[in-house]
Amino acid sequence: MASQVLSGSSNVSYTNNTGQNVRIIINYMANPSAMSWTSTSGGSVTPVLPNSVGAIGRNLAFNNGLSGYTGALSANNGANIEGYESTNFALPTEIMLAPGQTFSATCGPHNIVVIPENG
Numbered sequence: 835m836a837s838q839v840l841s842g843s844s845n846v847s848y849t850n851n852t853g854q855n856v857r858i859i860i861n862y863m864a865n866p867s868a869m870s871w872t873s874t875s876g877g878s879v880t881p882v883l884p885n886s887v888g889a890i891g892r893n894l895a896f897n898n899g900l901s902g903y904t905g906a907l908s909a910n911n912g913a914n915i916e917g918y919e920s921t922n923f924a925l926p927t928e929i930m931l932a933p934g935q936t937f938s939a940t941c942g943p944h945n946i947v948v949i950p951e952n953g
Contacts, residue, residue: 840946847938848948850931855951860927862891864942869925872935881925891945892927 835852846863850856858871866887870880931937 835950838948840948843943845940846944846946849936850933852950853933856931857949858929858931858937859947860891861945861947863939863944864889866890866939866941868940871929871931871937890925890927
């Protein structure tokens with residue numbers, strides 16, 4: 835199976851029915867207010883989000899409007915877009931799903947790539 839791109843204007847849900855592990859890579863997700871994915875034990879993982887998160891994603895440029903700093907963050911600093919915001923939180927931009935597991939998010943516009951284990 836080839837890679838799949840999930841793009842839309844609101845909310846996203848994906849169930850891995852490929853028969854193999856897949857990587858979920860969040861390139862961009864605006865206004866995430868809830869996110870969860872199935873855990874290996876059959877439950878779900880639900881990170882706690884602050885009341886307001888502007889956007890998350892990999893290697894996004896930003897301007898937080900507070901210090902006048904504008905720049906691009908990379909994987910080297912481990913912070914991605916929210917690294918200079920005043921509210922600290924941890925939210926993954928890449929997860930793995932086993933066959934039959936699901937990923938979902940309540941959000942605005944998004945661009946997510948699903949990559950099967952064997953490419």
